[in-house]
Amino acid sequence: MSEGDIVRDETNLRLLASAWRQAKDVEKALGAWQALALHTQAAADWRAYGQLAYAWGDEGQAKQAFARASALGDDEAEQWLAHFD
Known part of the structure; x- marks a missing residue:
């Protein structure tokens, strides 16, 4: 993606985030999910x-992500x- 060979769109970002999660590479998975959430600005992606x-x-990243999801109207994020507290 960084070299422009792969389009940076929602589908590819979601595939990348899922792949890193399945590989259990914490740093890369969290970075990929954050990139996806920033791209889509969807409450469900911020919650995920x-x-x-x-x-x-x-917990730091979790709290920030849940706060963003909540600001976008996600009631479940409020519970998280x-x-x-």
Whole structure:
């Protein structure tokens, strides 16, 4: 993607994020999910990114992701944010 060989669109970002998650490469998976959420600005993608970060013990990224999802109207993200209070 960085070299322009692959189009940076939602489909490819989602495939990349899923692949890194399945490979259990925490740093690359979280980075890919964040890139996807930034690209789509979809509450569900921010929540998925937050859930993954939370599951892998990165509470800072999780809280930020859930806050963004909540700001976009995701009620489920509100429930996740309650874990940090």
